[in-house]
Amino acid sequence: MTSLTNWIPVEYDPTTVSRANQSSAILSLANGIPMNTDTAYFRRSGGNGVTLGNTYSDDSSSHDKILLNAFKFGGQNKISEDDLNDAESWGAVVQPLANDWLISLAVVLDNACIGVTATGDGSTVPFDSVYKKVRSNGTSSSSESSYTADDNYINYNGTASGAYDALSSTLAKVEAGEYWDDTRALVIAHPAFRDVLRKAKDLQGQPIFVGGQGGDSGTPDTVFGVEIHWSRGAKTSPVPQGSPSGNPLLVFIGDRDNILMRGDRSPIESRMSEGRAHDSTDEVALKFRTRVAFAVGNAKGASVCEKTA
Template identity: 45%
Template structure:
């Protein structure tokens, strides 16, 4: 979206075909793969079913009743945004559209921050931590869901992820009731690419196959599962667009990556010729998105921690 030199009275949402939305979808695995949940308020409760059992019913016999317990997941929208000061001279003198450039730069950082916050943050919700990430969720015990802390986390050895490590982490996700081959995805930090290219099975065949790029391309695959790469997949104590901890590889049923969408990405431009900013000849571009996230069930995902 190209923004003119006007003061807007309301936030302007990005159109689906805008360069900002295209950049976010390209850079954020969670934004493009997770199961979307439209939100019309700050919070939304969505059901988490424990499943329904089936048993044999003899002719003329009584149906047994299902005893599975159900609960819900509460999605709470958090604001992810930034204000950008731009000198009036840069707007007037620049041959390129500096506002469009800043919007695309924000989209790149937003994509990394969102993936980091939803997949790799190691702490509970609090200051700087908007959601319970997949990694954090898998480190916590949940007796009600029958999950033991760290059960679905595999830590690579000092030499880096091996064939056994990669097979083990996929096995964690494949061994539960939440495996669905048509919906399973791998999301990993790009630093895993070099390791994966060198790993082969007992027949000497690569387990990682690079896809064909382009409009009609095919994704990279690991053990035949599609792989998306994310720069946000590094462990960090708080959500950041520049994580520096150990890289992780996430295997998950995408239906259980629940992404609440309250609003945005959207922007507002405050002209430097109005208001307090008029004293400095600077305009302000603010950009934000309001998102919520939860992992639907800890057994629907597994994580491999790299080196």
């Protein structure tokens, strides 16, 4: 039986990577920032003053920092030693478990970063999600001091007649602001919005949703011309869950590089602990882990449409 007692990176075949990326907006599209410690700060600009003429004036714009605090996501499977001994290779038994855990991680992580309704406490709720930031009032950072709770929030009642106005209003919350970039804008939506988008039409009767062509290597789905990433984690939930049961969310991100900030403390990796002679069962434990941080760059750069019925 193969002995692997050190942490090693989990290897994926192309299909696995594709499935994980399709499920997780945070793993595939957020701005990844390498972290050498569990916590890290990065600077956030509140603008910079420009003076006219020959006299230079000190800048009075607000500048502050955002804290990234890494949180561990883990999992464990028990594997029969008989299964390992009978398998053609270690990977034949372990790889399917690694694939399943990666996909589960993608949903839990997206839910933690997008839809959790509670304030991050570094324990059961690792971060403040996009939903929480958009719905909260008066954040502690000076560059967000003018943001008021629910400024960028739309409650959509699920009616077909109200879909266009709800979606257009959600986009309008951010597209005219200083955190909008046409080339880096992004929509993260739960698949429950697929039917809503297919039926929504503008005043000329034209659909606002355009389905992508060519799969992963082709053009993405778009709404109002903005790329959509579908995520099963884009639902409200009191704590991060692998199957969140709250309301579906559609989130406009004005600039994915400056609003979705992911800290990469340690990679996704696995470790096997072999059974011992005095154990009561012939089993080995396979553990998975990764350490990830997340922060919303600025609440003004995101807007949320919540489907409440």
